[in-house]
Amino acid sequence: IQMTQSPSSLSASVGDRVTITCRASQTISSYLNWYQQKPGKAPYLLIYAASSLQSGVPSRFSGSGSGTDFTLTISSLQPEDFATYYCQQSFSSPLTFGGGTKVDIK
Amino acid sequence: EVQLLESGGALVQPGGSLRLSCAASGFTFNNYAINWVRQAPGKGLEWVSGISGAGASKNYADSVKGRFAISRDNSKNTVYLQMNSLRDDDTAIYYCAKGGRDGYSQPERNWFDSWGQGTLVTVSS
Numbered sequence: 001i002q003m004t005q006s007p008s009s010l011s012a013s014v015g016d017r018v019t020i021t022c023r024a025s026q027t028i029s030s031y032l033n034w035y036q037q038k039p040g041k042a043p044y045l046l047i048y049a050a051s052s053l054q055s056g057v058p059s060r061f062s063g064s065g066s067g068t069d070f071t072l073t074i075s076s077l078q079p080e081d082f083a084t085y086y087c088q089q090s091f092s093s094p095l096t097f098g099g100g101t102k103v104d105i106k
Numbered sequence: 107e108v109q110l111l112e113s114g115g116a117l118v119q120p121g122g123s124l125r126l127s128c129a130a131s132g133f134t135f136n137n138y139a140i141n142w143v144r145q146a147p148g149k150g151l152e153w154v155s156g157i158s159g160a161g162a163s164k165n166y167a168d169s170v171k172g173r174f175a176i177s178r179d180n181s182k183n184t185v186y187l188q189m190n191s192l193r194d195d196d197t198a199i200y201y202c203a204k205g206g207r208d209g210y211s212q213p214e215r216n217w218f219d220s221w222g223q224g225t226l227v228t229v230s231s
Contacts, residue, residue, distance in 0.1 A: 042223060042224060043203075045219050048206060048217035049217070088151075088217075090217060093165035093214055094153060094167045095156065097152065099150050100151070
């Protein structure tokens with residue numbers, strides 16, 4: 001299953017609402033996860049099962065979608081949110097990630 | 107506190123072999139799937155392999171199938187990745203990642219809720 005993220009990069013300001021999309025090449029129900037990665041660090045789980053917020057993750061992060069189309073939204077971008085974001089499907093093996101979306105400062 | 111510690115990364119020549127280890131603590135190890143995910147320099151994430159809690163179910167990315175083998179020793183709380191016939195494009199940081207779904211130990215229909223710090227594998231002559 002191929003995962004396509006868009007955009008591949010974006011520039012935004014603190015306080016902006018940011019939306020990242022992820023599309024699967026076939027239906028994956030709600031088996032879609034989102035991760036954040038900062039330079040030199042391991043990825044960090046934000047959202048699992050399309051819309052469930054991982055414990056400890058700020059509520060400004062939210063996920064939605066099912067089937068083939070999914071969205072990660074950051075309601076008000078904070079300085080610590082500048083990072084790369086990846087979607088990942090776990091519907092079937094081989095598990096696959098999207099290509100990533102780099103969010104940087106405008 | 108969940109901890110995952112990878113080891114075994116090194117510089118190896120093309121065609122060579124390497125075994126990575128992922129030592130876990132802070133959770134009931136045999137109740138959870140463990141996966142390997144890699145990241146080539148400057149590139150995105152690529153899932154490599156996953157193993158169920160009891161070790162009965164193992165899956166691989168097409169790019170490593172037939173060359174890599176995943177296993178686990180639940181008495182030692184450790185997962186291994188045996189890598190054979192290494193190629194230049196296997197160069198990457200290799201992370202182990204724990205399945206996050208309670209009461210469910212398969213890699214599929216799951217998520218990665220804890221990650222190690224990674225170990226670097228460099229394949230070069």
